[in-house]
Amino acid sequence: xxxxxxxxxxxxxxxxxxxxxxxxxxxxxxxxxxxxxxxxxxxxxxxxxxxxxxxxxxxxxxxxxxxxxxxxxxxxxxxxxxxxxxxxxxxxxxxxxxxx
Amino acid sequence: xxxxxxxxxxxxxxxxxxxxxxxxxxxxxxxxxxxxxxxxxxxxxxxxxxxxxxxxxxxxxxxxxxxxxxxxxxxxxxxxxxxxxxxxxxxxxxxxxxxx
Numbered sequence: 513x514x515x516x517x518x519x520x521x522x523x524x525x526x527x528x529x530x531x532x533x534x535x536x537x538x539x540x541x542x543x544x545x546x547x548x549x550x551x552x553x554x555x556x557x558x559x560x561x562x563x564x565x566x567x568x569x570x571x572x573x574x575x576x577x578x579x580x581x582x583x584x585x586x587x588x589x590x591x592x593x594x595x596x597x598x599x600x601x602x603x604x605x606x607x608x609x610x611x612x
Numbered sequence: 613x614x615x616x617x618x619x620x621x622x623x624x625x626x627x628x629x630x631x632x633x634x635x636x637x638x639x640x641x642x643x644x645x646x647x648x649x650x651x652x653x654x655x656x657x658x659x660x661x662x663x664x665x666x667x668x669x670x671x672x673x674x675x676x677x678x679x680x681x682x683x684x685x686x687x688x689x690x691x692x693x694x695x696x697x698x699x700x701x702x703x704x705x706x707x708x709x710x711x712x
Contacts, residue, residue, distance in 0.1 A: 521645065528639040535635055535662075539628040545621065548673035549692035555666050556700040559659050562635075566655050573648035589649075596649035600656040 518572035527565040534558050566600065618672035627665040634658050666700065 518524075538554045573593065581589035618624075638654045673693065681689035 518648075521642065524651075525639060525642045528635065528642055532632065532635045532639055535628065535632045539625060539632055542621065542625045542628055547692070548618075548669050548677060549689075549696035551624075551669055552666055552673075552696040553699045555662050555669075556696075559662055562655050562659055562662075566652055569648050569651055569655075573652075577648060592647070592649040596652040596656075599653045 518576055520568050520572045524565055524568055524572075527561060527568065531558055531561040531565065534561065618676055620668050620672045624665055624668055624672075627661060627668065631658055631661040631665065634661065 534554070535558050538551060538558060541551055541554065577589055578593060580586075634654070635658050638651060638658060641651055641654065677689055678693060680686075
């Protein structure tokens with residue numbers, strides 16, 4: 513396991529925990545046959561919470577892992593970040609094996 | 613409670629259930645201090661699953677509730693849908709109190 517911690521790790525866990533609880537309650541709303549528009553609003557709130565958590569993760573990651581990786585020319589960390597961003601935003605960011 | 617069901621209700625509940633389990637496992641990954649890029653990829657997968665569930669809800673809703681509402685000129689259902697879409701996509705869709 514590639515264990516590591518960041519200043520915001522606790523905050524990220526709390527945000528993911530709240531989003532999980534929120535999503536659990538949205539599932540219950542669906543089971544109760546609640547109005548579709550209500551469901552859509554609540555799902556969009558969960559997505560918004562997940563986007564916020566991702567921003568915190570990304571900022572922490574860039575400030576720590578990526579800065580450290582750049583110093584020792586660790587291409588794997590940089591390329592993994594690019595892959596993750598590509599996955600996240602659904603557009604292709606070009607990889608550059610060299611760190612300048 | 614405004615209880616109602618759609619042909620895809622069961623599918624929506626299953627998708628939300630899977631997304632909840634997935635998000636729970638992402639939270640555990642964060643607790644274990646797993647790599648940030650891995651976390652971002654998994655969070656984006658959960659968001660993608662929630663977007664898919666929302667598409668199913670929206671399609672079902674438009675095919676049933678909205679079509680029925682239009683027939684009886686029920687502006688609330690239409691306006692609630694517009695509010696939900698505004699919330700979801702983050703842009704303003706103009707409301708039109710009249711159904712033509």
